[in-house]
Amino acid sequence: HVQLVESGGGLVQPGGSLRLSCTEFRTQSSGTDGSTNCMAWFRQAPGKEREAVAHIYSGEDSALYADSVKGRFTISRHGNTINLQMNSLSTEDTAVYYCAADGGKYGGPYCDSSYEFAYWGQGTQVTVS
16 A cells, blocks of 8 residues: 655745645555656646646656746655645646655656556645635
């Protein structure tokens, strides 16, 4: 069993900042083998589909961002924790933010929006008003 726990969401004014964190926890009988390679942040606004925000791969220097957040959001990773630093927030950033991780399970050849993640967090609300 793999569990992803998010934190850091909240209410912020336009132009403000928030930092989200997501940590992967594994039980002794998780059924997974190997470390997580690809992790990401997604978001979903009411009535809309989930969209990819940022991806990070353990063996790469550069992260991948959605065009709408480039220059404002920064994803980082240390061990099995990823952070999403969100600056210059606007009302369009309001959504439930979810972290995703593969937990060592292969999800595709590239750590991008096409990657099939095996594990998801329950989400943390970000409201910009």
